[in-house]
Amino acid sequence: MRYTYGMRLRPFGPGCQPKEGFLEWKDGTGRYWSFVTYNRPLTENETFVYSMDLIELKEEEKENV
Numbered sequence: 119m120r121y122t123y124g125m126r127l128r129p130f131g132p133g134c135q136p137k138e139g140f141l142e143w144k145d146g147t148g149r150y151w152s153f154v155t156y157n158r159p160l161t162e163n164e165t166f167v168y169s170m171d172l173i174e175l176k177e178e179e180k181e182n183v
Contacts, residue, residue, distance in 0.1 A: 119157065119158075120141065120155050120156070120157060121155065121156050121157075121158065121159050121160070121172060122153055122155045122156075122172075122173045122174050123153070123154050123155075123156070123160060123165070123170040123171060124146060124150030124170065124171045124173050125150055125151045125152045125153070125154060126149065126151070126169045126170065126171060127151070129145075129146070129152045130151070130152035130154060134168065135154050135168050135170065136156070136164050138158070139156040139157045139158040140154065140155075140156060141155045141156060141157055142154075142155045143155070150171075150173075159172070
């Protein structure tokens with residue numbers, strides 16, 4: 119599964135997001151500086167500490183949840 123998170127307070131960079139499970143990132147738009155995709159859901163603590171919001175599961179993976 120792939121989980122995409124929006125970074126609210128800072129862009130992607132060293133120490134700005136969790137490392138474990140990282141797959142890819144891209145520049146953000148609107149209210150998010152960057153979007154980061156992981157192969158696992160982040161913990162509640164990780165999303166709080168790094169100020170990240172779950173944006174989406176990829177469509178093909180929603181069926182398997």
